[in-house]
Amino acid sequence: MSEQDKPNLLQKVLSALNRLVMFVVAAVLLVAIILAWPLITNNGPVKYADIDDHFKYASIGGESTSGIPYWIWKVLPVMFSDKLPGEGYPSLGFIQEPGQDLPIGFAKGTYLGLDVVTQNCATCHTGSVRTTRDSKPQIISAMPSNTVDLEGYIKFVSEVPLDPRFNAREMMPEIDAIGANLNPLEKLIYRYIAIPRTRDSLITQASKFAFLERESAYGPGRVDTFTPYKALRFNFPIDQLDDSELNGIGDFPSIWRQGPRQGMQLHWDGNNTSVDERNNSAALALVTPTNIDFDSIYRVRDWLWDLPAPAYPYEINADLAAAGKTVFQNNCASCHAFNGPYVGKVVPIEEIGTDPARLNSYTYELASNQYTLFTGVSYRGQDQRFQHFRKTNGYANHPLDGTWLRAPYLHNGSVPTLRDLLERPENRPQVFYRGDDVFDPENLGFVSDVAEEDTHQYFKFDTTLPGNSNSGHLYGTDLSPTEKDALVEYMKQL
Ligand code: HEC
Ligand code: HEC
Numbered sequence: 001m002s003e004q005d006k007p008n009l010l011q012k013v014l015s016a017l018n019r020l021v022m023f024v025v026a027a028v029l030l031v032a033i034i035l036a037w038p039l040i041t042n043n044g045p046v047k048y049a050d051i052d053d054h055f056k057y058a059s060i061g062g063e064s065t066s067g068i069p070y071w072i073w074k075v076l077p078v079m080f081s082d083k084l085p086g087e088g089y090p091s092l093g094f095i096q097e098p099g100q101d102l103p104i105g106f107a108k109g110t111y112l113g114l115d116v117v118t119q120n121c122a123t124c125h126t127g128s129v130r131t132t133r134d135s136k137p138q139i140i141s142a143m144p145s146n147t148v149d150l151e152g153y154i155k156f157v158s159e160v161p162l163d164p165r166f167n168a169r170e171m172m173p174e175i176d177a178i179g180a181n182l183n184p185l186e187k188l189i190y191r192y193i194a195i196p197r198t199r200d201s202l203i204t205q206a207s208k209f210a211f212l213e214r215e216s217a218y219g220p221g222r223v224d225t226f227t228p229y230k231a232l233r234f235n236f237p238i239d240q241l242d243d244s245e246l247n248g249i250g251d252f253p254s255i256w257r258q259g260p261r262q263g264m265q266l267h268w269d270g271n272n273t274s275v276d277e278r279n280n281s282a283a284l285a286l287v288t289p290t291n292i293d294f295d296s297i298y299r300v301r302d303w304l305w306d307l308p309a310p311a312y313p314y315e316i317n318a319d320l321a322a323a324g325k326t327v328f329q330n331n332c333a334s335c336h337a338f339n340g341p342y343v344g345k346v347v348p349i350e351e352i353g354t355d356p357a358r359l360n361s362y363t364y365e366l367a368s369n370q371y372t373l374f375t376g377v378s379y380r381g382q383d384q385r386f387q388h389f390r391k392t393n394g395y396a397n398h399p400l401d402g403t404w405l406r407a408p409y410l411h412n413g414s415v416p417t418l419r420d421l422l423e424r425p426e427n428r429p430q431v432f433y434r435g436d437d438v439f440d441p442e443n444l445g446f447v448s449d450v451a452e453e454d455t456h457q458y459f460k461f462d463t464t465l466p467g468n469s470n471s472g473h474l475y476g477t478d479l480s481p482t483e484k485d486a487l488v489e490y491m492k493q494l
Contacts, residue, residue, distance in 0.1 A: 040327040044294070045109035051303045055141050056122045056365050057100070059107035060285035060296045065108060066205075067116030068157075069194040071180045072171070079174050080160045085152070086157045086455060092156070093147035093220050093435055095128055095139060105145070114186075114194060119286050123148065124223065124252045127405065128437045129446075131314075133453070137437055143405040144252035146446060147435050149459070151218040158206030161199040168195045211238050216467050219459030220435035221261055222413055223285075225250045225267075226361045233284055247467030248361025251413030255401050258271055259305040261399065264344025268411035269359045270396030271367070273344075276301065281386065284373070294379040309402025312492045314441050326488025327483050331476050333396035335399060348394040351363050353472030355412050366392050407445030408434060414463050414470035417445030418491060422484050423473045433458035437478050 045059035077088045090096045091404040094103035102108060105123030109116055127146040128137035131344050160166055168191040175182070177189065181369065182190060208231040215224060226248055230236040250268050258275045265273050272278050283292055334340045335347070349356055367389045398443055409415045416432045417440060432448040435458045440447050451458055463470040 018429060022478075029385055045107060045296070051299070052141055053093060054296070055104065055120075055300055056097075056104045056126060056302065058296055059109040059118050059293060060120045060283050060287060060300075061291045061293035062118045063109045063111040063116050064291050065288050066286060067118050068202075069190065069198055070108065070115035070117055071175045071178075071182070071190065072194060073117040074180075074200050075175050075178055076157070076160055078178060079165060079171065080156075080163060083156055083159050083163075085457065089153070091456070092149045092152040093145075094153075095126065095137070095147065097139065104139070105148070114189065120357040121255075121282065121297075123286075124150065127221075130438045133438050140405060142256040142304060142307055143254050143310075143402065146221045146252075146407075147437055148252075149218075150223050151212065151219045151434065154209055154212070157202055159204070160208055163203040163290045166195075168192070168201050171195055205232075207236065208232055211241065214243070215431065216249065216462075218249055218467040219461055221252050221408070222249050223252070224248050224361070224432075225358070226366060228285060228357065230366060233288070233373070234366075245361050245363060245415075248359075249412055249467045250358055251408065251411060253398075254309065254406050255304055256307045256309045257304075257399075258301070258307075258400055260338055261344065264386050264399075265346055265390075265392070265396050266344060266398065267393055269362055270344075270346040270392045270394070271362055271390055272386075272388045275305075277386050277388050279304075280374070280384065281370070281389075289374045289377055289384075292382070298379070310405065312404050314439075314492075316492055317489055320486050320489040321493060322490075324483075324486035324488070327476075327479065327487040328490050331479070331487075332400075336400045338399050338401075340397070343397050343399055346392045346394045346396050350394075352395050353474070354395060354410055355414065355467060355469035355471065357467040358411050359392070359395065362391060367391050377397070400491070400494050403491050404439075404444055408432075408448070408461075409445070410470070410473060412467060412469070414461070416448035416467055418488055419443040419445035419484065420445075422474065422476045422479065422487070424474065424477045428463075428470045430463050430470075432461050434461050435459045441492075444492065 001204050045063075046057070048054040077084055081087070082148055085091045088096075089103050094101045094105060103119065104126050105119055107118050107120050109118055122141065122145070124145050125143070126139065126141045127143040128139050130137050165171075172187070172191055172195075179318055209228065211227055211231065215227075218224065224247070227241070227246065230241070231238045253268070262275050265271070267278060272281070279297055280292070283297055287293070328337075335342045337343060338444070370386050370389050373386055377384045400406075403418065407417055407422050409418065413434065415421045415428050416434075420428045420443065429448070433451055434448070436447045436450055436453070438447040438450075451460070462468060474482070479487065
């Protein structure tokens with residue numbers, strides 16, 4: 001072999017290095033693909049076979065706009081426990097079932113390969129009942145979320161991004177400590193994308209909710225139905241909203257047995273006669289017309305169609321209830337029985353006399369804007385555009401099935417028990433507590449005179465604040481005490 005044929009040392013080293021680099025690049029790529037594989041393939045929400053689980057835990061869409069990356073959502077109440085009234089999200093009244101990862105009303109889905117947490121119908125439409133203070137709560141889907149302080153939650157997620165501790169350097173170790181076990185790629189995504197982006201979007205969202213400072217506190221079981229809608233979906237200049245449109249605070253309603261309600265003018269002010277539009281419009285509190293999951297919502301719709309109100313589980317005095325039936329027929333049925341001539345119609349505000357704020361918050365301007373939503377969106381060949389919203393002049397007569405689980409009463413939840421509703425407004429409680437789930441069979445409603453339990457404070461509801469008036473609905477207030485006893489007994493079984 002001549003000198004020239006011999007590959008020189010430098011060349012040898014170079015080609016070895018070259019191979020090494022190629023190998024390292026290939027190995028890195030391979031590892032990256034293996035790590036990213038779940039992210040690439042794992043798309044779509046968690047599915048539930050059982051419809052009740054679907055209602056409580058499945059996504060209805062919204063991942064791309066309101067999803068909070070799972071581990072951020074998990075670590076927030078740990079890192080920022082100083083901003084919560086107690087331990088974790090349940091301290092805001094969210095129901096945590098044993099063995100479940102998330103509280104009721106929260107759903108796990110994915111966005112850009114990352115697990116995210118969104119909210120669903122059960123946030124506002126699933127409650128709990130205790131027979132006594134010591135008994136185990138019974139969880140009832142489709143009843144109002146009587147314990148849930150949604151405003152407390154909105155305020156919590158509005159405050160945390162402004163805290164200087166909301167940064168990757170401080171959050172990543174905490175996320176590790178609660179057992180995230182993220183792989184290196186996920187760690188990079190969390191550190192450089194998820195945390196800063198979540199911070200930004202929570203700050204933007206918080207600015208949309210600045211109107212909360214101008215409103216009465218909701219307390220558990222209530223929300224301003226349409227102001228968030230105006231802010232989030234239509235970007236109305238919310239700081240310029242007239243005071244007369246504020247405080248349209250509605251009690252969460254029960255949503256069982258929607259079938260017989262088709263065609264009725266419902267929502268508290270009777271502004272829509274279509275069940276599907278009421279469902280879809282409710283969903284828009286959480287999703288947008290482009291990321292709504294119609295399959296998920298229509299599955300809920302089909303179930304709610306016939307779902308009966310739960311039967312009253314406690315003792316009923318049959319004779320007294322029979323007497324009460326006559327009182328109900330004579331005084332209430334025309335407006336409240338399923339076959340009543342006025343049920344599902346609106347009683348003008350001058351006549352019903354209840355608080356006008358919720359009625360006034362729904363405006364012609366909002367109605368006309370709602371008609372632009374879902375333009376060009378169809379589901380199974382059906383145009384999803386809203387066509388049934390109307391501005392009304394009062395509040396609707398609802399069928400009263402499941403009355404026992406619907407307290408506090410009236411559209412703004414200003415009257416704690418049925419017995420109180422049968423008193424003239426000046427004799428109804430001026431101040432009472434909301435958020436308790438201990439049942440009061442005597443007065444029909446939840447216990448409303450207990451300020452705190454262990455360390456949990458119940459919400460002090462003041463009927464003199466804007467939107468909170470307990471006036472109006474004088475029906476039945478002139479009945480004799482015996483007639484009232486009988487009526488309450490009868491209405492337990494509705
Ligand atoms: C943020 C809380 C919240 C969420 C989430 C929510 N709702 Fe509601 N829902 C309400 C409130 C409050 C009302 C009463 C609205 C009003 O008239 O002011 C209501 C009203 C309704 C009604 C009309 C009830 C009646 O008889 O008038 C239906 C039906 C309904 N919701 C279904 C749903 C469905 C289905 C979902 C999920 C897709 C959902 N809601 C999500 C709070 C919520
Ligand atoms: C003329 C029609 C009319 C009659 C008669 C009537 N109501 Fe009502 N009722 C209404 C309207 C309208 C509302 C909604 C008012 C509001 O929320 O501002 C309502 C609300 C209620 C609610 C609250 C429902 C809830 O989910 O919070 C109860 C309970 C109730 N009525 C019971 C009765 C009883 C009991 C009688 C008979 C003694 C009666 N009503 C007679 C029209 C009527």
